[in-house]
Amino acid sequence: MAEAKKPKQRPVKAVRRDAAEGERRLWTRLRRKQVGGATFRRQYPIADVTASFACIARKTVVEFDTSKTALASEKSHEERRLKRIASLGWKIILVTHEDVFADLDAVADAIEAHLPPPIVPETTPQKDGATRPVPELDTPPDTGWQP
Secondary structure, eight states, X not given: OOXXXXXXXXXXXXXXXXXXXXXXXXXXXXGGGTTTTOOOEEEEEETTEEEEEEETTTXXXXXXOOTTTSOHHXXXXXXXXXXXXXXXXXXXXXXXXXXHHHOHHHHHHHHHHHOXXXXXXXXXXXXXXXXEEOOOXXXXXXXXXXX
C-alpha cells in the first residue's frame, strides 16, 4: 500500500526571506525582548501549523489579520490555522498590515497590553521524583547598556 505523501512545506528561511514588509517591520519590534520583555520566535511550528510570531513562555501567538484582503479560500485556511492554534491553548493576537504601517509603536503597545503573564512552574522536579519550590530569581542591576 502506498503511503500518502505530505505536501512539502517551504523552508523557514525562504518564508522569512520572502516575508511581507509589514511582517519585517513588526519583527524589528518583537525581537530582542522589546515588547513587554517577552521573547518571540519567528515562523514557529505549533503542532501541524506555523505561527508568524510566538512567545513560548506566555503561550501567545501574534498573527496578521488577513480577513479584509484575502480570498475566500485563503480566509477559510487562515481560520482553520487559527482555530487549530487556539485549540492547543495558545492565545492569539491579531494585527493588520495597515496598523503596522500607520503606527508601529501603537501596535507594540497593544501587543504588550494583551500579553498574559509568563507561565512559571511553581515547583521543579528532582531526580528522586520529589518536587521543590522554584527559587526566586534576583534581577541583575540595571547597567544602562542597550543594544
